Amino acid sequence: MDHELSDDDIRVLLAEVQRFCHKSIEPLGERPDGVIAAGQLTQLTGLASQFGLLNLGAEPGAGLWEGTGGVGWLKFSSAALRQIARSNAGVAFHFHQLALGAYVRRRLGLDVGEPSVVCLQGRFGLARCSLARLLKRQPLDADDLALLQDFFLAAEVAEPKPWLFQAGDDWRQLLVPCLDREGRLGWSVLARQDLPLTPLLHSHGLDETVTWQWQPTESMSRLIPAAAERALAVYAEAFQLNAQALVAIACGAVRRGYERAREYAALRRQGGAPIGRHAAVRQMLARTASVLRIVELSCQQVACSPVGFSHLGAVVAARAEAHHLLCTAANESLQTLGGAGYTRDAGLEKVVRDCNHLRLLCGTPDELLMFLSEWEGDAPAGTVGVESGTSSAGCGVPLASAPSPRQSLAGHVAADHPLSPRQAFRCFPPLTSRIVSYEPAWIWDQDTAALPPPLAELRRRTREFAERELRPRALECDLHPHDPEADSAVVRTAAAAGVLFSHLPPPLGTGHVALADYPLPWAAAVKVEELCAACGGWGLMLAAHALGLLPLLLSGDKRAWKRFLIPANQRTQAGRPCLFAFAITEPNAGSDVEAGYGASRYRPATVARRAEGGWVLNGRKQYISGGDIADAVTVFAALAGEGLASWTCFLVERGAPGFRCLRNERKMGQRASGAAELELHDVFVPDDHVIGGLRTGWALNRATLxxxxxxxxxxxxxxxxxxxxxxxxxxxxxxxxxxxxxxxxxxxxxxxxxxxxxxxxxxxxxxxxxxxxxxxxxxxxxxxxxxxxxxxxxxxxxxxxxxxxxxxxxxxxxxxxxxxxxxxxxxxxxxxxxxxxxxxxxxxxxx
CATH class of the missing domain: 1.20.140.10 (Butyryl-CoA Dehydrogenase, subunit A, domain 3)
Structure with a gap:
């Protein structure tokens, strides 16, 4: 564009962008967590082109990143992406990619009519100091060339490895920076139909787009005609615009999460007042608001700098700091909602995932800092820890087999070197060598050796089970949770291995008899760490069973042990697994049932009234881990007409009339373990199923927690x-x-x-x-x-x-x-x- 945009012009344009978002984008996401499908994204692209937000044609227009010769257009593009991301970060990223592709095509003198995306991030991360030296036109050594040949598409690499890039589905050409044989930068234009492409599904965030993997071939490194200096300048400009865009999109997503958190804080009550009045929540909201102010101001300041080499460092520095702040702020908004925030229905977990995803593209904060260390001239030429003259071995996916053994890592002496600490310590006399001399061992082995023998045995036994049974199932159960066959298979194998009750000594469990000499939480902690190192979801499911057992154990009621615990262990060992769950949380009370002050002001919603021979329970429990598959649930209910001081623990068995699982929450993670909503409608519980006595539930609950x-x-x-x-x-x-x-x-x-x-x-x-x-x-x-x-x-x-x-x-x-x-x-x-x-x-x- 020939004219500059004033601030008034920008405000008018942003108002139009906001109307476009409300009219065209937001209706497609009926739910906060709604993902816009590929076909809908293509329709949105067409609408954005008609609207003028995207200019994918040859004629000059007023689209994103189009009039970047002037500061006003930079400010508008950055602000527009923030606005679009408040509606949907994936859509904003998709629009940015297409607009950046059009910008690069214009700068290289190519036809703009072909929808294109740009692959800026190379095969891995950022080429750190070497990329900075290339852009500063400094001499490159062999180490630089090796790294840059792995970062860019290079003519010299005999066996190119796969690349990754993020984009939507409606593009036709890929623009890729390349290195020629002399180490000069150029560009290659690759038609989509010629690319060996693989969509990698289920990536972390930006659900509306796809993580694409493509396999370069040697023929793809042919450069389009362009002067080396111009090609380098275009790369620097695209790099700068992309850095601005990623921060702007993340900022818009966090703004969306913050607004939802504020709405929730005004409605949700705890301790007799809206949670928005509590200092803890006020601080979280204030910190998020502060981050947004800082980053939005930074975006505006950065956008005031023209595109070019002279301002690249400032943009990269702003991005390096902004992403940590924004990811922290997104987490604060999710935390404000508590358990509700972790569900996919609330939409906050999507904000967190989108921000994380954006942080990992085209240079993580650490990689950006390494780039800046050279760009700002703070570091001497050369890389630390790599011998000069190293040749490129290619950059690829993790190897299927173990790497060849080496004597030392770069920057370290070998273990048998005279200056190695362990080698040097061997000269100490026996009197003092036991203080400092040691043999190499990984942390797991060191810590296990320090445990008492029964706990060390429990740790080894649990790890063997988790590595054999849980880890191979971890990814599948994350994608397809609550599959009855998969759940049953894991429970059966856990029962057969004695894992369900392995933290308890006989006759209550299958653990070592000497476990009785050690605190129960210690054994449980040792066990659950191993389970969750393999899979957090399956680990939680098995830990939820142990949690359900706790009220019975802590009640000290030996009659309850004989009636429920010992038979459950025996049935499990006989091949009929028996699972327990723990139910305190109610739809309108999470924290209120976990803290005395809130409990004193809470009116219980799950109530037990007296009946002949027992009690009748009515109410609902929410977010109950393992409640969907448990055979017995320790349900806490207040006695009719009384408050939480009357809380009593009732053991409710599966199949009891009126007791059912209404649904499982759709969660951000730990998906293999259900988070169930349980309904109790006139559920009769016999007197002998009261655990610990009437009105002892609050004490039992606090002890259990x-x-x-x-x-x-x-x-x-x-x-x-x-x-x-x-x-x-x-x-x-x-x-x-x-x-x-x-x-x-x-x-x-x-x-x-x-x-x-x-x-x-x-x-x-x-x-x-x-x-x-x-x-x-x-x-x-x-x-x-x-x-x-x-x-x-x-x-x-x-x-x-x-x-x-x-x-x-x-x-x-x-x-x-x-x-x-x-x-x-x-x-x-x-x-x-x-x-x-x-x-x-x-x-x-x-x-």
């Missing part, structure tokens, strides 16, 4: 460990620019962070679980600290895989979705923090 929060912390730890293991396997097997990723120092630093986080989590859990009595404060501290640390570990694991982190087949994105539930159940982390204060309030009142 205290003992179960430590295993929940271990669930978080197990999932984090699973993500860490998957990421370590990836970086040890994935080659980029020659050596595997683990040879890069920045990768080693993040792996060390994950190892330290998981080790600290385990130490905290085991320390608190090994003490008697188990205190509410210790259990709550373990729960909120470990669940939040586990989310960080999974985020780190995602980033280590870069764009490969979005792929379902690589496990890590599943681990992230699974772990995101742990800060919510067994009391949100905000409730758990208050539980710590509740335990110490006497001291705080009289310090």
């Amino acid at each position: 205290t003992c179960s929060r430590l295993p929940v912390a271990a669930i978080a730890l197990g999932i984090a460990r699973g993500a860490m293991d998957a990421a370590i396997d990836f970086v040890c097997r994935f080659h980029c620019g020659g050596p595997p990723l683990i040879d890069r120092q920045e990768v080693q630093l993040r792996v060390a962070d994950m190892i330290a986080e998981t080790s600290a989590m385990r130490s905290m859990i085991w320390q608190h679980a090994s003490r008697l009595p188990v205190t509410q404060a210790n259990a709550a501290m373990s729960k909120f600290r470990c669940s939040e640390a586990a989310v960080r570990v999974c985020e780190t694991a995602l980033e280590l895989l870069s764009q490969h982190g979005v792929l379902h087949r690589n496990y890590v994105e599943k681990h992230f979705r699974d772990v995101r539930l742990t800060p919510i159940y067994e009391g949100t982390n905000q409730i758990n923090r208050l539980a710590v204060i509740e335990d110490f309030q006497e001291h705080l009142l009289n310090p």
